[in-house]
Amino acid sequence: MNPSTSAKVTLSPRAMRLAAALEEWPRRTLTLAELWEVFAIADAASAMRPSRRTDLAEALEALTAAGLISCSHTKDTSVTPALPTRLKLPAPQPSPSAAAAAQAIAWRPELAWAASARLTLGQIGTLRLINDWLRDCGRDDDVVPLRERSLEVLGHEKRLDALLNTSLFAPGRLTLGLLRTFRAHPPLSTRRIGGGPVLLVVENADTFDTLTRVLTADPGDVGRVAWGAGAAFEASVASVLDVTEVRAIAYFGDLDADGLRIPASAHRRAAQEGLPPVCPAAGLYRLLLEIGVPQPGQTPVPHGKALELAGWLSEPLATRAASLLAAGCRLAQEAVGMRALQARTEVSEWQDGLAFP
Template structure:
């Protein structure tokens, strides 16, 4: 990763757009970047520019700001295919030993909530991010609006997924940026659910066709399943947090494909549910037993390391875990569509075993 270091001219504040492009350039893995490579970075730094007729002029002004700050140098050769001319290549400075972002941070009159920026080890791009937050706090700090994460991200940075990439960085943490400070929260994706009875069990199905077959089977078979949900594949890793909004659900049973992804999904969802104090996500054992007894393993999968296979299969419990682990290490899988409507109709005594 290349370090972008301001020179003596950088003792002023970057514009928000220039700061965002500086942040993108900090992630660049070479010291030079061609104009064709720069355009996608600029699109991420300033998404709104894509629809503006001044897009090229905006990039020219942003490059000029970075040059004035000593963060890049530009080639003598110019792209003159449109106006204004643009350099065909930018060069980033070599990594510097000094904490060069400190001068940029000292030039900012920080709000009390961000005073820690003066002593933190930050990159130039991070200083730019904090400048944007600083201006927002100045102008909107007394407001009371609370927006979901992607709405706040668009509100702050002009890009709905910017906060997603920042939350895992050193900018966030105790006494730093928090979701509360930004008046935002992670909205739980909705979990598509149908009510099929009055029982306490929520049965979650990975794929849509099996969801439909089981929904119809449950409509004619008395069980303790009160709700059936479509997990929508990997979406359930996040939508599991919506389980708490369902009334009278005390038991969550999951049924999915027998492959690495199909076992990772409920394992990850179970961990999230545990953190939030939600009902444990456990396997629908009768349905998995039915799949193992009737499925034809499909080869052609990437073999899973035995240790990882055992880790994934453990969630199933014995005796299914052993058979599932052998499938994974052997590079095979069994799709949950094996348990089709015809099989469900003739094996009720098997799959109902732990749903009653």
């Protein structure tokens, strides 16, 4: 059944919470065992109740009537009531049930827009929790980190993280200020080597140590070298705000799918925070492609996706990196080690991309 054509169905708070949790499920199908896991999150208070199975069955019946799920014909009849062994979830979208639910809620003035917005049931359920929090805690003036607020209001520390780039945070809707919260920035480990305005971020610890020692003798425009700590840099890039002298950010990491995804993601986060762009340390990547020995055994990346991942690099580096990924190979940045760098008597051979524009 298509949710957009289903009749208006009044859903219980429990069914609303289950609908919201199912919208966050990463696949469009789930087994009964997986359903129990989702239900444990959506209705934790029912964990010890004898009626737990009946509660779930009633919620599933309501969601089916609302067109929000499809249940398999195969049932688990080992205990009554019978439950479907598999669910199919349509893509979340606004529905008559969601509109009816929104109109039935007494919204706080800050959320009055929710009564007429095109929202899914999951979004309505989330906003209802925020509405209750604003009602009960609206007079408080405490400002706490995002994940603390998320756990307090939504019951899970990462829920707000997932919502920040959704329509709930579109202009005129939710803001971090309304929720009296902020995104805490994990620290970025840096070492000062000169007085220049360029921050060089290095993905892995050993190459960070090597480049720090080599650049100390002739740092050029590099003032600091930072250890990105792998994927942690996607969040810790925001800590560059605390290093006021930084005017440019260069990055050097592995040439593999994650090694390219991390700086591209950090680049987007830097733009959101008003920071300088995260640019590739072109000379170091060029040296890595020159001397590195490809390591096979990676899952080949489809050509189009490989080009997308490598798009953060400049040409011709991007094309060469994409070919590497498509072939199921990678290059570890540790190939650009102490001996390789010292063998280049002219540091300009690999310092391309480290100069301040």
